[in-house]
Amino acid sequence: MLALLSAAFLPALLRTPGLSANPLRRHLRCRQPGCAFTEADYRADPADLSAAVLPEFTEQHVYLHFHGRGGPDREDADLQARIIAQDKAAGLDRFVHVFVWRRWLDAATAERISYTGQALGRKLGQALAQRKGLRSLHVSATSAGGFAGNECIAAYVAAAGPERATTRLTLCDPFCARADEVGAPWDDGRRTSGARLFGRDADFAEHFLNSDDIVPSTNFALPLCYCYDVTGSAERASFPPPSSGNFLQDVGLRLLGYHNWPIGYVARHYETRLDAGGSPMLPSHSELPRGTVFKVP
Numbered sequence: 001m002l003a004l005l006s007a008a009f010l011p012a013l014l015r016t017p018g019l020s021a022n023p024l025r026r027h028l029r030c031r032q033p034g035c036a037f038t039e040a041d042y043r044a045d046p047a048d049l050s051a052a053v054l055p056e057f058t059e060q061h062v063y064l065h066f067h068g069r070g071g072p073d074r075e076d077a078d079l080q081a082r083i084i085a086q087d088k089a090a091g092l093d094r095f096v097h098v099f100v101w102r103r104w105l106d107a108a109t110a111e112r113i114s115y116t117g118q119a120l121g122r123k124l125g126q127a128l129a130q131r132k133g134l135r136s137l138h139v140s141a142t143s144a145g146g147f148a149g150n151e152c153i154a155a156y157v158a159a160a161g162p163e164r165a166t167t168r169l170t171l172c173d174p175f176c177a178r179a180d181e182v183g184a185p186w187d188d189g190r191r192t193s194g195a196r197l198f199g200r201d202a203d204f205a206e207h208f209l210n211s212d213d214i215v216p217s218t219n220f221a222l223p224l225c226y227c228y229d230v231t232g233s234a235e236r237a238s239f240p241p242p243s244s245g246n247f248l249q250d251v252g253l254r255l256l257g258y259h260n261w262p263i264g265y266v267a268r269h270y271e272t273r274l275d276a277g278g279s280p281m282l283p284s285h286s287e288l289p290r291g292t293v294f295k296v297p
Contacts, residue, residue: 036180042115047104052120054127060135061094061280064152068143070253072100073244075260078267086272092280105144111179114193117147125155134165136279142263146174146194154201166282169202171225172263173210177217189217199224204283208266213257226288230265233296239264
């Protein structure tokens with residue numbers, strides 16, 4: 001996640017294994033006004049996603065999670081454990097999976113992360129659309145996983161047709177900007193791609209926000225989601241610091257402040273509730289309108 005900070009874009013590129021001189025020169029050119037890495041640029045040299053496939057499953061309900069740049073980490077594991085425990089208590093047979101896409105994240109330069117995430121999410125969403133009888137699809141994502149998670153829902157909805165499953169998107173402090181969209185003030189990302197896209201295609205979209213960390217384009221409420229602002233939550237004070245066993249990584253994560261707190265909050269509070277038909281209950285935007293911000297005490 002540290003490579004996502006705008007001040008670290010160039011150093012991150014220089015540390016990327018296998019980076020050729022030509023992409024580096026292109027990145028330097030694209031730091032100039034009026035020059036930006038585009039989707040056409042990505043399509044001309046896309047990431048190899050041939051190995052990006054879901055494991056086999058037979059369940060009619062799916063919960064799929066995309067980790068962030070530093071993951072999979074403690075919070076991703078806590079969230080998965082919470083979903084599985086809640087499903088068991090409710091009597092729901094659901095496929096719960098953390099999709100580990102770190103190999104593609106680590107290989108991507110800063111300007112390519114959002115496009116790689118979208119391409120990955122698109123591939124998985126289209127694959128899920130081929131599964132007949134799917135009844136519910138809940139996708140969550142944290143930090144850099146936001147583009148992958150949102151695109152998974154968008155691609156599924158576009159490809160599955162009218163008999164599709166219900167869709168729910170849960171975003172935890174998602175990184176919302178293309179590399180060229182990051183700028184001061186860091187907490188104002190309303191013109192980013194994430195602000196325009198995240199939540200648009202889901203039947204219900206929710207955003208768990210921490211608004212005072214230093215990660216750019218993550219400190220504002222997404223207009224197409226119902227937002228839970230957990231910044232001032234009393235629980236945050238007791239949120240344990242990162243403890244991955246990697247000292248340097250933990251120091252880096254601590255420098256990000258409470259960027260991991262939103263997924264930590266969801267991992268402590270998610271509840272599986274079933275409707276009369278035995279499917280996970282889907283909140284409604286008629287009751288929880290998009291763009292509304294609820295400050296969690």
